[in-house]
Amino acid sequence: MTVLRRIDHISDLHFGRVDEGVAEALLAALNDGPADLVVISGDLTMRARRREYQAARRFIAALKAPVLVVPGNHDIPTYWPWERFLDPFGRWHRYINPDTEPLWQDEHLAVIGLNTVVRAAPRLAWQEGRVKRHRLERLLQRLARLPPGLFRVVVAHHPFLAPEDAPETPLAHRAAPALAALRQAGVRLILAGHLHRGYVRLHRGTTAEGEDLLVVQAGSATSTRLRGEPNAYNRILIQDGQPSITPRRWNGHTWL
Ligand SMILES: [Fe+2]
Numbered sequence: 001m002t003v004l005r006r007i008d009h010i011s012d013l014h015f016g017r018v019d020e021g022v023a024e025a026l027l028a029a030l031n032d033g034p035a036d037l038v039v040i041s042g043d044l045t046m047r048a049r050r051r052e053y054q055a056a057r058r059f060i061a062a063l064k065a066p067v068l069v070v071p072g073n074h075d076i077p078t079y080w081p082w083e084r085f086l087d088p089f090g091r092w093h094r095y096i097n098p099d100t101e102p103l104w105q106d107e108h109l110a111v112i113g114l115n116t117v118v119r120a121a122p123r124l125a126w127q128e129g130r131v132k133r134h135r136l137e138r139l140l141q142r143l144a145r146l147p148p149g150l151f152r153v154v155v156a157h158h159p160f161l162a163p164e165d166a167p168e169t170p171l172a173h174r175a176a177p178a179l180a181a182l183r184q185a186g187v188r189l190i191l192a193g194h195l196h197r198g199y200v201r202l203h204r205g206t207t208a209e210g211e212d213l214l215v216v217q218a219g220s221a222t223s224t225r226l227r228g229e230p231n232a233y234n235r236i237l238i239q240d241g242q243p244s245i246t247p248r249r250w251n252g253h254t255w256l
C-alpha cells in the first residue's frame with residue numbers, strides 16, 4: 001500500500017511587516033485540504049514585539065493541520081538587550097511553544113526542530129546562526145532513538161547550503177559538519193529559511209542507506225521584505241519514502 005505524507009513548509013512570516021491579503025490567502029490555501037503537518041522555519045516576527053507574537057499566535061491557532069515551528073533570528077528581542085541576553089526565548093516560550101526544538105512523528109514520518117538562533121557571540125553578526133555542539137548532540141540522540149524506517153526531517157532557520165548562483169551566501173556556522181552528521185543519522189530533508197529565497201540543493205553524498213539528503217529552502221511566505229522573489233512556500237509530498245518539492249508562489253492574486 002502506498003504511504004503518502006504531505007508537509008507544507010512556510011517560513012519568514014515576519015508579523016509586523018506582513019502583507020495582510022497574502023497572509024489571509026495563505027491561511028485559506030493551507031486549510032484547503034490540510035497537510036499532515038505545517039512546518040514553519042522561523043522568523044515569525046519582525047522585532048519580537050508582543051503584538052507581533054500575538055498575530056503569529058493567532059495565525060498558527062487558525063491552521064487546521066498540526067504545526068511544528070522553530071525560532072528565527074528575528075524572534076529574539078533586539079530592542080531590549082537585557083532580555084535578549086538573559087531570556088532570549090522568553091517571548092517565544094510564552095506565545096508560541098515551551099520548546100524551541102519540537103518533535104512531531106507518526107508511524108512513517110519524524111520531523112525534529114533544531115534551534116540555530118544565537119543571542120550574542122564574538123565575531124558573529126546578530127542575524128547569523130550557528131549549529132551549537134550541544135544542540136547537534138541532542139538532535140543526534142533524538143534521531144537515534146527513533147524507530148528504524150521513519151522518514152527523517154530536520155527543521156532549522158538558517159541555511160545549510162547556499163544557492164547555486166550565490167555560493168558566498170553565509171550559512172549557519174558549523175553547517176558542514178552538521179550536514180555530514182545528519183546524513184549519517186539518516187536525515188533525508190533539512191527545511192530552512194532566512195534568505196527569503198526558495199531553492200533545493202542536493203547534499204553531495206548520500207545517507208548511510210544510500211539515500212539522498214536534500215536541503216530545502218523556502219522563500220518568505222507573507223513578508224513585504226522580498227529579495228527579488230515573490231512570496232512563496234513549499235508543498236512537500238513524501239510518497240513511499242521519496243520526496244518531491246513543489247514551490248507555490250503568490251502571483252499578486254492567488255497561490256500558483
Ligand atoms: Fe527572515
Ligand SMILES: [Fe+2]
Pocket residue numbers: 043072073074157193194195
Ligand atoms: Fe532570519
